[in-house]
Amino acid sequence: MAIKKFKPSAGKHHKKRRYPPLGPKKDLKKKKEKKPKKSKAPDFDKAVEKTKRDDQRSESDGDEQQPDSQPISSSEQLTYFFKHLESAIGVRVSSLELEPIKDKCVIELAQELEQDVSNLGEHIKMSYGSSWREILCEGEAIEGKVNPGNPSVLVISSSALRSLELLRGLNSLTKQCPAVKLFSKHLKVEEQVSLLKKRVNIGSGTPSRIKKLIDIDALGLSRLDTIVLDMHTDIKGFSLFTLPQVRDEFWDLYKNCFHQRVLEGSLRICLYGPKPSATKLKNKKKQR
Template sequence: MAKKMVHEDSKRSHKKRSAKATHPFSKIKKFKKNKPEKLENEEEEEEALSTQHKLFKDKDKAMSTVKAVHKPAKHQVAAADKGNVELGSSREQLDWFISAFQAATRTKLSSLELQEIPENSMLELSNTMDHNIHNLMKHVKGIFGPSWEEVLCEGSLVKGNAEPGCPAILIISSSAVRCVEILRGLKTLTTKCHATKLFAKHIKIEEQVSILKERVNIAGGTPSRIKKLIEIDALKLSRLSVLMLDMHKDAKGLTLFNVPQVSNEFWELYKAYFHQQVMLSKLQICLY
C-alpha cells in the first residue's frame, strides 16, 4: 500500500513538472533574470548604431565638401541643358557647341578631329555691350573691323568681289518673328543692300530665289528654309564668313537649340553645310 502511494505521488509530481514546463508563463522568471543582460546588450547596440550614424553623417559631410570644391562651372552645367549656355569665353562656347553637336547628331568626333577644330572657330564678342538687338549693329561692325563698310555696304555686284545670293553673314533664328526683329535691328547698317529674309512665313520661296539673284550682304532666316534654298542652289556660301546663331529665349524659355523640330532641322543644316567649313577655318560661329 505504501509503495502504491509513493508511486502515485511521484506520478503527480511528474505531471506538475510537465505542466510547468509547457505553461506559457513558465519562463518568466528566466526572462526577468536575463533582462538586465539583454538591456545591456541593447545599450551597446544603440551606442554602436549611434557611432555608425555619426560616421555616415561625417562621410556625407565630406562628400558634400568634395562636391562643392568640384562644382562644375556655369557653362559646364549649361552644356547638359542645350540652349542655356552662358556666353563666356570663346573656348567655353566652342566646347559647349561641339558637345551639343555630337549629342544632337549622334556623332562621335575622334580625339584627332577634336584637336583639328580651330581655336578661333567661335567669335568672342565684346563684353562691354549687352547682347541685344539694340547693340547688334555695333557688334557686327566689330566682327568685320575697320573694313565693315567696304564688306557690307556696297550696293551693286562687283566682279570678283561678291557672288549673287552669297551673304557675308548669315543669322539663324528659331522663328520668323524673331528673325524679323533681328534684321530690323540691322536695317540702317546696310542702307544700299538691305538684309534678306529667308523664312517661309508669308514669303514664297520663288520671291526669295529672285532676291538671291542680286547682291546679298546679310541674310537671316530659319533652318528649314535656309536648307531648302541651299539645296536648290539659290543661296550660296562661298563668301560666308560668319554664322550667327540666335540664343534668344522665347516665351517658353526655348532657343534655337531646343525648340522641337527646329533644333533637329538646325543640326541637319549645320552638319551638311557648315561643319566642314568651320573645320577648314573658312567659317566662324557667333552665339548671340
C-alpha cells in the same frame, strides 16, 4: 329644406401641407469631387515634354550669363556648341580636330555691350574690323569676287518673328544693300529666289527655308564667313538648340552645309545671346 352633410370618404387621404423648416437651410447633398481628367495628349506631345525636360536638365538652372560670373571664352563656347552637336545627331569632334580651330572659329563678342537686338549690328561690325563697310554695306555685285545671292553673314533663328526682330538690329548695316528675309512665313520661295539674284551681304531666317534655298542653288555660300546663331529662348524656354523640329532642321543644315567649313577654319560661329557662364561649365565638368 334639409342640408346634407358630406363626410370625407374613408378611402381618400388628404395631403398634409408641408411647411418649410424654420432653421437655416442645409445642403444635404454632398458635392462630388471632380476627378482630374486623364490627359489624352498624343505620344508626340509627351515626347516633346520629355525632350524639354531633358534639355532643361542638360542646360540646368542659371544657364544665362550672370553679370558677376566669369564670361565664357571662345574655345569654351566652341566646346559647348560641339557638345550640343554630339547630343543632337551623334557627330563627335575629336580633340585633334578641335585644337587648330578652337581659338578662331567662335567670335568673342565685346563684353561691354549687351547681346540684345539693338546691339547686334555693332557686334557684327566690330567682328569685321576695318573691312566692315566693304563687306557688310556695299551694294554692287563684283564679277568674280562678289557674286549675287552669296551673303557674308547668315543669322539663324528659331522663328520668322525672331528673324525679323534681329533684322531690325542690323538696320545700320543694310541701308545700301538690304538684308534678305530667309523664312517661309508670308514669303514664297520664288520671291526669295528673285531677291537673291542681286548682291546680298546679310541674310536672316530659319533653318528649313535656308536649307531649301541652298538646295535649289538660289542661296550661295562662296562668301559666307559668319553664321550668327540666335541663343534667345522663347516664353516656353525653347531655343534654336532645343525647340523640337526646328532643332532637328538646324543640325541637318549645319551638318550638311557648315560643319566641314568650320573644321577647316573658313567659317566662324557667333553664339548671340545668353550662354552658360564659365563657372557653370566648370561645375558641369566636375559633376561628370
